Amino acid sequence: MNEFDIIADYFRILTMGRAECAGLQDDAAVLSIPPGRELVVSTDTLNAGTHFLKNETPENIARKALRVNLSDLAASGADPLCYQLSMAYPQKPQAEWLAAFTGALLEDQKIFGIFCSGGDTTSIHGGVLSVSMTVLGTVPAGKALRRGGARAGDTIVLTGSVGDAALGLHAVWNGREAAYPKAVARHRLPVPRLAAVETVRNHAHAAVDISDGLLADLGHICEASHLAAEIRLAGGGSEGGLVLSDEVHMALLSAEMKMEDVLSGGDDYELVLAVAPDHLASLLAGLRKLSIPAQVIGRFMAGAPGVTVLDPAGTKLTLKAHGWQHF
């Protein structure tokens, strides 16, 4: 089984028979972009020992790689088109591993409406498994969401909740899976908010997905939009603010997790949106109709780029960690 056999036997099926991909027998895929639409491109790479445990199952690696890339399309307001897949193997992969990996990709492709357009299969002697994807999507021309589009006075909306993936990772590391099953599932298998794409691009000024942590990614919007942001924690009888999931709340109460970890833990792949006040009701109604949970957690304002966190009483918190960094 050489690289050509691997491609023919396992990866070709991921093209779903599309002529654009020429059965992965060509140097390149040739794709039509529908008139009136723009192309959206993003790349995310996952490395063994850094982004996933070295003994992680092939199914979970496959799904996570595809989903974190799809999450970037969601944050751009783009509909999925196709993806390129580069796999670098430290040793020759086993047939069972490949079957499980590509089988999981194929299932997810059907769920999210995307196909594999090509890629590269290489060996990485003395290295570790590296999975790099470049995902392509399309948006109606001029409708892509950018990080730099937020305006002073915009409301900050969060889909779902934050801190869950960080708690899941903590639970896996510390044998606490049984206590935090939902958080472990979120860590293992993020759900890109692609279902929200149309609603979000109709009603939001800016969006980012939470891969580096709420504070860091919200900070990215602040920098790109030249704005300050303020988020407020819910609780203590006051109305509004950031509500946590039951498991994350429990982990905070039992001191298994600190608020820093919640606000700076990465990998949640929820969306943070900047929404003009007069679009807020429509956005929330649209998301509710799609059964996508969402909450108002703060607002953007003029000021030096940066995120302020207020406790339920409105007192400014001082936090240490600010998100995942590679170096």
Place this chain on the structure above:
Amino acid sequence: MNEFDIIADYFRILTMGRAECAGLQDDAAVLSIPPGRELVVSTDTLNAGTHFLKNETPENIARKALRVNLSDLAASGADPLCYQLSMAYPQKPQAEWLAAFTGALLEDQKIFGIFCSGGDTTSIHGGVLSVSMTVLGTVPAGKALRRGGARAGDTIVLTGSVGDAALGLHAVWNGREAAYPKAVARHRLPVPRLAAVETVRNHAHAAVDISDGLLADLGHICEASHLAAEIRLAGGGSEGGLVLSDEVHMALLSAEMKMEDVLSGGDDYELVLAVAPDHLASLLAGLRKLSIPAQVIGRFMAGAPGVTVLDPAGTKLTLKAHGWQHF
């Protein structure tokens, strides 16, 4: 210097200030594809210790990564648009290394007319440096060249010569750089045949670039086109056939290289074309006008997919190696 600093200080300049890339501050790039054109996408990944020596200079790694990707665009008849760059570092990269790497990319971007649209910067703990690129180009709709387009009776045309990169690698490994300077240069710095793109898409039925070796890549056209191919070696007073470079010829005579190595050595990044006989003169004239060397080396015919090699007297050769494989 964290990953965001690295991106801002070294990689942002590679976007050449294009608004599509939002200064690499966004999750994705948003690109317009000109009306009437199709998108061509290809991915090539280079890993330290496998595709380049671990002590290779950053400039050579950068140029090789970009150029082998551009070669796939050339083989598809596509004009360059942009590329995504994923870098996985085993340890925090040094400022000098990054400056040299991105400086070389920027120079090549100007030569070949392409910009960096985005990518990913990751750490790969316990691994080795991995550089993955996905290159995007465009072609007039319906004009992309595919491997499956060759027809029985088509002439096989080769740009430049083959075996030179393999000889260069041999020379580097064996301290013979001084004897084979041109071959070493070819090994270090391939020249993608992008200048030939328009001529080739106007006159060829099919194309492939030689990354895996002449026999292997010509074999790919045979398989995709369901044809047999025959190539003939020049020499002994007979007319036509595959002519080798002076250095490769010398290496054969001195037994430093075998004919198998010439025909199956990868990394030449020349184009192999299938050309209808009535287009041959126009193709060769077009390439001559562009100062791109080209030679007729054989023909396609009906038959089981596979490549036959004839010596100058027309006798079939039996060869062992058939090209680079990863496993």
